[in-house]
Amino acid sequence: GCDSSLNLTSQKATDAVDSIFQSLRDIARARMHMKQFNSIHNPGSNTHQAASYKPLLKQVVEEICNPDRPDPVDIEHVSSGLTDLLKTGFSMFMKVNRPHPGDHPLLIIFMVGGVTVSEVKMVKDLVATRKPGTQVIVLSSALLTPHSAVELLFATDRLQPDTDI
Secondary structure: OOOOOHHHHHHHHHHHHHHHHHHHHHHHHHOOOOOOOOOOOEEEOOOOOOOOOHHHHHHHHHHHOOOOOOOOOOOOOOOOHHHHHHHHHHHOOOOOOOOHHEEHHHEEEEEEOHHHHHHHHHHHHHHHHHOOOOEEEEEEEEEEEEEHHHHHHHOOOOOOOOOOO
């Protein structure tokens, strides 16, 4: 709301900062229902005092490529086809393991909103070290640059649908 630094007032600056923090709270609230992937912030512990950042995409790929293969909590397998539906129906009566996302030799990840080049490289490196032999395809609605990521985060209303169709 300020076209020039000459028109900048303390109230306009405060409103802009409040808007930025409200956007960050809205983004965090979108993941509140998740049990495993609800935060990208690690506050540290008594032995490791430094707080750290762990990207959501990295958490998801590490869970998919986890060699211990626990049942993923926030990643859900969706059944398709008659055979899968029958297996799902019988799973109520007997112990049937759901397929793990890392079972298949092809991993397709689609990032809604965009992905950066560094995120694509991180996914490639993680899959190569943790699950060699798996082919990974990363798709996205946009290739983000640092400028476009900040613009999408703070300059647009992400919660409203784009009606300029």
